[in-house]
Amino acid sequence: MPLLPIASLLVSTFFLMAGAGLMGILLPVRGSIEGWSSYQIGAFGTSYAIAFTAGCVIIPKIVQRAGHVRTFSSLASLMAISVLLCAIVVDPYAWIVFRGLAGFALAGCYMIIESWLNERVTNETRGRIFSIYMVVTMGAMMGGQYVMPLSQPQLTVPFMLCAILFALAVIPNALSKAQSPKPLTTIRINLMPIFRNSPVAAVGVLLAGLLSGAWNNMAPVFGEKAGLSTTEIATLVVAAMAGGIVFQVPLGRISDKVDRRYVMTAAGLIGVAAGTAGVYLSGSSPAVLFTLAFLIGGVVYPAYSLAVAHANDYAADSDFVKIASGMLILYGVGTMIGPIYAAFLMETFGPRGIFQSIGSAAAFYAAYSFYRTYRREAMPVDERPDFQTVPLARTQTPASFALDPRAELAEPDETEAPSKAA
Structure with missing residues (x-):
């Protein structure tokens, strides 16, 4: 199966996941260096999870109004903004909010990329595309975590690197000629x-x-x-x-x-x-x-x-x-x-x-x-x-x-x- 039709999506996925991997390890480490309590740092993760789940419910409605490319670009920008705000406002309670913003935006970006990929699969190629997607997501997240040792977490440089990775994720999809997929449907939660x-x-x-x-x-x-x-x-x-x-x-x-x-x-x-x-x-x-x-x-x-x-x-x-x-x-x-x-x-x-x-x-x-x-x-x-x-x-x-x-x-x-x- 030629990879060219999905290359831009995979490149965006790589940058997105690398940024997510870096942010996920950077914030707890920096919070610990600042001497914040385990409760405060744990709240970063809880805020992220709540916002991510909320994003899965809300984002499809936004996509229906604004379209896939605009929504993806806006959400990736929001992630870059959230991590830069963490560098500017070094406060645990502010970071709880910023981490939630990133979780909300990341949920939407995942959904848009995956719906795009799903438009390009057939029953014959589904397994291969799914496997490639798994390799890219896992490899990028692991690689992103190793970006932190390249700079000191007590400085602003790793925050800027993370924002750059999120910004890079916008470019391949924004320049792609691929047709946008069908609108995302709103989920119904019935457990x-x-x-x-x-x-x-x-x-x-x-x-x-x-x-x-x-x-x-x-x-x-x-x-x-x-x-x-x-x-x-x-x-x-x-x-x-x-x-x-x-x-x-x-x-x-x-x-x-x-x-x-x-x-x-x-x-x-x-x-x-x-x-x-x-x-x-x-x-x-x-x-x-x-x-x-x-x-x-x-x-x-x-x-x-x-x-x-x-x-x-x-x-x-x-x-x-x-x-x-x-x-x-x-x-x-x-x-x-x-x-x-x-x-x-x-x-x-x-x-x-x-x-x-x-x-x-x-x-x-x-x-x-x-x-x-x-x-x-x-x-x-x-x-x-x-x-x-x-x-x-x-x-x-x-x-x-x-x-x-x-x-x-x-x-x-x-x-x-x-x-x-x-």
Whole structure:
């Protein structure tokens, strides 16, 4: 499949994700350097998650009035403005607002890019485009986090670099001759069918969001308080993402052969072990911390994918986009809670509290998954759809699910709908 028709979209995605990766690690580290409390820094993540989820509901209406190109350009500009305001007004409460602005804008940018990509897929090319999109998003986010060590976070330079990346994301789409896609449709939030379809998937996604919100927002704070260099802090965060990438496929393939709830239980227990080890090894060498982060990432990110796969085992093929989109809203609720939960434990027990938050949430994830094995018969293996790898949940909108190969079986009107949370 020629990449030229989607090249501008992928380039915009790369710059957008690199900027998002840099901003996500820069703000917590700078906040910790300023001596702000864990609660204040945790509120950055909660504000982001709330605004991101709100953006999924509001942005489609804006796109219908202003169009895709204008809306995307405006939102990318808003992200650049928000990060520059952080450099100008160094105040934790102002940053809570600025981080929320970025989350709102980022949700819209994701949705617009993904709807554009979806216009260019066919059932034959869907899998390849989805895979390329996954590689670009993950690679860009990891690369963006390594921009921070190039400059000192206590200075304004990394904030300017982040704004430049957001500005660069505008150029490829603004100059593209590609026709704008169909209007985004407004999402309808109805979570009760998700709980009825699969209680363990609904609770699992909520806890996966809590795990992700706790780690993604507070791991940089832990790194700074543990005395790691900026390069080591970036490596700590990237090690977790790498663990999620490495663990996702084997855990998913195993879950295709046995009851997925047993695999969810096992993943949760790995998280408990890693969290417990982290409590006692939080003052260890960077190499030990990177290893723990790798194991934690092997649970934090696949926890979401496994829960979505289990939900789809019991959902009709045509309901894939609707179920997955609703679960992403639940995931967003979890990401709202996670940063504050981790901040509470870090304020109470010191930096090692982040490992306590991971271990306790993973314990609930494992316990509830195992409990549900006694409440419902497992679906026969030959009747379940195969596990599919997905991008990091915090980079998704329900427009992402329209790109997913499983969306081939969805009804036409449903594959056009977007939404998200992170």
